Amino acid sequence: xxxxxxTDIIVEYWPLFLQGLWTTLxxxxxxxxxxxxxxxxxxxxxxxxxxxxxxxxxxxxFIRWPSTLYVTFVRGTPxxxxxxxxxxxxxxxxxxxxxxxxxxxxxxxxxxxxxGAFISGALALSLNAAAYIAEIFRAGIQSIDRGQxxxxxxxxxxxxxxxxxxxxxxxxxxxLPPLGNEAITLLKDSSLVSAIGLAxxxxxxxxxxxxxxxxxxxxxxxxxxxxLITLALTYGVNFLERKYKPL
Amino acid sequence: xxxxxxxxxxxxxxxxxxxxSADIQDNEVICIIGPSGSGKSTFLRCMNALEKADNGRIEVxxxxxxxxxxxxxxxxxxxxxxxxxxxxxxxxxxxxNICLAPxxxxxxxxxxxxxxxxxxxxxxxxxxxxxxxPHELSGGQQQRVAIARAxxxxxxxxxxxEPTSALDPEMVGEVLDVIKSLAHxxxxxxxxxxxxxxxxxxxxxxxxxxxxxxxxxGTPKEIFYESKAERTKAFLSKIM
Numbered sequence: 497x498x499x500x501x502x503t504d505i506i507v508e509y510w511p512l513f514l515q516g517l518w519t520t521l522x523x524x525x526x527x528x529x530x531x532x533x534x535x536x537x538x539x540x541x542x543x544x545x546x547x548x549x550x551x552x553x554x555x556x557x558f559i560r561w562p563s564t565l566y567v568t569f570v571r572g573t574p575x576x577x578x579x580x581x582x583x584x585x586x587x588x589x590x591x592x593x594x595x596x597x598x599x600x601x602x603x604x605x606x607x608x609x610x611x612g613a614f615i616s617g618a619l620a621l622s623l624n625a626a627a628y629i630a631e632i633f634r635a636g637i638q639s640i641d642r643g644q645x646x647x648x649x650x651x652x653x654x655x656x657x658x659x660x661x662x663x664x665x666x667x668x669x670x671x672l673p674p675l676g677n678e679a680i681t682l683l684k685d686s687s688l689v690s691a692i693g694l695a696x697x698x699x700x701x702x703x704x705x706x707x708x709x710x711x712x713x714x715x716x717x718x719x720x721x722x723x724l725i726t727l728a729l730t731y732g733v734n735f736l737e738r739k740y741k742p743l
Numbered sequence: 744x745x746x747x748x749x750x751x752x753x754x755x756x757x758x759x760x761x762x763x764s765a766d767i768q769d770n771e772v773i774c775i776i777g778p779s780g781s782g783k784s785t786f787l788r789c790m791n792a793l794e795k796a797d798n799g800r801i802e803v804x805x806x807x808x809x810x811x812x813x814x815x816x817x818x819x820x821x822x823x824x825x826x827x828x829x830x831x832x833x834x835x836x837x838x839x840n841i842c843l844a845p846x847x848x849x850x851x852x853x854x855x856x857x858x859x860x861x862x863x864x865x866x867x868x869x870x871x872x873x874x875x876x877p878h879e880l881s882g883g884q885q886q887r888v889a890i891a892r893a894x895x896x897x898x899x900x901x902x903x904x905e906p907t908s909a910l911d912p913e914m915v916g917e918v919l920d921v922i923k924s925l926a927h928x929x930x931x932x933x934x935x936x937x938x939x940x941x942x943x944x945x946x947x948x949x950x951x952x953x954x955x956x957x958x959x960x961g962t963p964k965e966i967f968y969e970s971k972a973e974r975t976k977a978f979l980s981k982i983m
Contacts, residue, residue, distance in 0.1 A: 547795065549811045646793055647830035647889075651844040652820035652896060661843060665834055 505713045509704040516700030517721060519614070523621055523686040523696060524725075528679050530622035535629025538563045540659065542634045563630070570627035576688050578624055583616035583692040591615070617689035617696075625682050632674045636667035669742045676733030680726050687722075697721060744769045744900060744931045745790060750799035752785055752955075759785050760796070761955040772932045774942035776966075777952035778978055783935045784827075786952065787902050790933065791822045804899050820848060823893030827905040829885045831877040837864065837888045838873040841895045848896065856895075863891035867921050883914030887921050894925075901925065903934040939983060943967055951975045 541563030590598040648658040687698035701714035745767040752760035842856040867887040
């Protein structure tokens with residue numbers, strides 16, 4: 497029945513698929529990890545507020561508004577465009593053998609040659625995930641009853657102590673389901689970085705497809721792989737959700 | 744201990760406090776009564792700067808509460824608060840609810856703070872509930888834990904914002920008993936309450952508030968039996 501399915505294509509390109517799978521997993525893990533840390537900071541930035549006193553305006557000007565601006569920009573533009581912008585414009589500005597703002601010389605040359613697309617891809621996915629996770633954090637934080645904040649502050653705990661001990665731990669439990677969704681989205685969106693020549697799963701499929709002019713086998717195969725990882729992620733998130741039930 | 748001068752507070756264009764002044768002495772127990780919406784809770788919440796007054800000044804334990812230079816975190820360690828809805832931290836046990844602030848602020852070790860926490864739980868009659876989470880406790884028990892939590896920083900002033908209003912009737916007594924046991928134990932207490940019998944028994948002075956002002960103030964006897972203001976009499980006749 498499946499005799500038309502040419503398994504030999506998959507077998508021949510197995511090493512490339514395996515490497516692609518590994519790169520996809522790396523990109524997803526980095527995206528979720530860095531995105532969560534950055535997203536927490538951005539989310540806190542978006543809700544940061546000093547109601548009175550000398551810090552009111554500096555906090556608005558240097559924390560709250562830039563966070564909001566960043567999230568608005570990233571959520572308002574396509575990830576695909578962000579990947580191209582980062583790979584061809586921003587990263588060369590920062591890492592360049594002669595005029596890189598961050599890294600120059602041989603190190604820049606080496607990084608660019610060996611890891612150029614990976615750095616750009618991981619950066620783009622992390623920065624993109626951060627914006628979405630920031631919104632998840634913000635919603636989670638704002639869903640916590642104001643009385644919790646007041647009770648903590650009325651004991652004399654600072655804004656930072658309150659966020660760390662009271663608000664964020666409670667918000668985190670409510671954020672697990674949307675965070676799981678974001679992880680799954682990120683996994684699938686990572687296929688877009690094949691556009692800058694990063695050899696992840698979709699790139700492997702494209703290579704195999706191009707060599708044999710056969711499209712069913714490679715793309716069906718990676719669809720199945722994505723599906724499996726998605727199911728595994730879903731299972732993991734469900735486990736965490738059961739463990740950390742919202743209170 | 745608490746000195747309030749000509750406080751104004753607006754929510755939008757609605758004035759909820761109008762030129763409220765009051766002096767509260769060390770160790771005094773004050774009950775604030777009055778109809779809902781009269782500004783009692785707002786007045787109380789101005790005392791630890793959970794609300795910021797628009798005009799006037801408040802001095803609590805030597806702190807100028809609304810001065811931009813005041814260290815609010817330090818002020819609040821001297822002013823405990825008990826809320827109508829308890830506001831216990833739901834992700835922590837009763838004991839951890841109490842221990843957290845002393846550990847974070849006074850850098851007490853875990854064993855020191857837990858010793859303190861257990862003493863306080865014993866004091867509110869809940870020694871056996873140390874490891875219970877808030878959702879496993881009744882409303883009355885939760886409020887007693889909240890009182891123990893407020894006591895953990897050993898504040899000089901305790902503010903109670905309608906501590907029994909969210910409780911089932913059969914649990915009101917146990918909470919009021921705990922509050923009564925704290926009165927005149929070296930602490931100033933300001934209690935917003937609808938429990939008139941309790942206010943009469945426990946307080947040194949009663950403030951009657953209506954429409955954002957303290958209409959009348961005096962000993963429980965003066966307010967409940969010899970009140971001079973028409974509004975006080977009308978309010979008391981409605982609820983007694």
